[in-house]
Amino acid sequence: MKKRALTALVAARQKMINAKKAEAENRLVAAFAMPDIRDAHAEFVKTSFACGMSGTGRDMAENAHAKYIAALAAHGYAESDFEFVPACPICGDTGIAGGKPCKCAEAEYVAYLKRECGLQDRALPRFENIDVQRVKNLEQRADLQKIMGWLKAYSAKLPNVKYKTLALLGGTGTGKTTLAGAVALATVERGRSALFLSAYELNSLFLKCHTSPIAQRDGILTPVTEADLLVIDDLGTEPILRNVTLEYLLVLLEERLRAGKSTVITSNLSMKELMARYQERICSRLSERGTSQIFCLKGDDLRR
Numbered sequence: 001m002k003k004r005a006l007t008a009l010v011a012a013r014q015k016m017i018n019a020k021k022a023e024a025e026n027r028l029v030a031a032f033a034m035p036d037i038r039d040a041h042a043e044f045v046k047t048s049f050a051c052g053m054s055g056t057g058r059d060m061a062e063n064a065h066a067k068y069i070a071a072l073a074a075h076g077y078a079e080s081d082f083e084f085v086p087a088c089p090i091c092g093d094t095g096i097a098g099g100k101p102c103k104c105a106e107a108e109y110v111a112y113l114k115r116e117c118g119l120q121d122r123a124l125p126r127f128e129n130i131d132v133q134r135v136k137n138l139e140q141r142a143d144l145q146k147i148m149g150w151l152k153a154y155s156a157k158l159p160n161v162k163y164k165t166l167a168l169l170g171g172t173g174t175g176k177t178t179l180a181g182a183v184a185l186a187t188v189e190r191g192r193s194a195l196f197l198s199a200y201e202l203n204s205l206f207l208k209c210h211t212s213p214i215a216q217r218d219g220i221l222t223p224v225t226e227a228d229l230l231v232i233d234d235l236g237t238e239p240i241l242r243n244v245t246l247e248y249l250l251v252l253l254e255e256r257l258r259a260g261k262s263t264v265i266t267s268n269l270s271m272k273e274l275m276a277r278y279q280e281r282i283c284s285r286l287s288e289r290g291t292s293q294i295f296c297l298k299g300d301d302l303r304r
């Protein structure tokens with residue numbers, strides 16, 4: 001996803017550079033359609049050539065150059081109008097410097113990355129816009145604030161984080177999905193890839209992979225395997241498909257853990273209920289000491 005975003009950025013920048021070069025070229029053609037500009041330029045070329053050959057007549061050449069500049073100015077042109085001058089001295093407007101997005105192109109890169117991650121059409125919240133003051137229960141507010149602070153710091157450090165698997169558990173409307181969404185958005189805005197999928201959507205991907213001919217399977221699960229951050233929202237609401245749901249989920253969680261990628265799951269189920277539904281091997285990935293962190297969000301439904 002990061003590679004595709006970078007490719008899109010470079011292509012867009014190249015298109016812009018080509019357009020600017022074409023504009024400069026068109027201005028040159030238009031200016032040189034003016035006889036006085038054309039004549040003044042011819043005179044300048046003639047005198048500077050003679051000066052170069054003989055080493056004398058520098059004054060004449062400079063004089064001819066000044067006349068050429070004046071002829072341009074009379075029609076509203078300057079010499080620099082005819083060449084492409086990049087706005088960014090670091091990347092020459094290509095958007096890429098040292099194999100990475102240039103500073104001047106960070107916002108553009110994030111926009112492409114958001115598109116590649118499929119986050120563009122998901123209205124994910126920013127941490128800054130989550131209004132904890134709306135939570136009337138003071139204990140619930142304090143808890144939420146604490147968890148939010150932890151997650152905000154987490155997304156800022158990614159991928160250099162100790163806990164690779166996070167589980168946000170709690171009843172309906174306690175803010176799990178909002179927080180997980182904010183982690184995903186903050187991650188992408190820092191130039192890392194992040195996917196936000198409901199457990200149902202992820203399950204559909206598993207099924208698609210499972211029912212595709214072997215040769216076509218490659219690539220179906222690549223994004224969910226390779227994303228720097230994967231959010232699996234509402235685990236427990238998807239149907240359990242035999243030979244698919246549990247099997248693929250376990251492999252995915254293990255593969256991501258092995259590769260040092262972060263996974264955030266949210267669920268209405270308690271750890272005990274998750275254990276009954278997903279069995280021990282999956283649950284131990286979610287609750288492993290040292291690599292996993294579980295947050296229990298208690299309290300009232302905040303959407304009411």
Ligand SMILES: [Zn+2]
Pocket residue numbers: 088089090091092093094095096102103104105
């Ligand atoms: Zn640049």
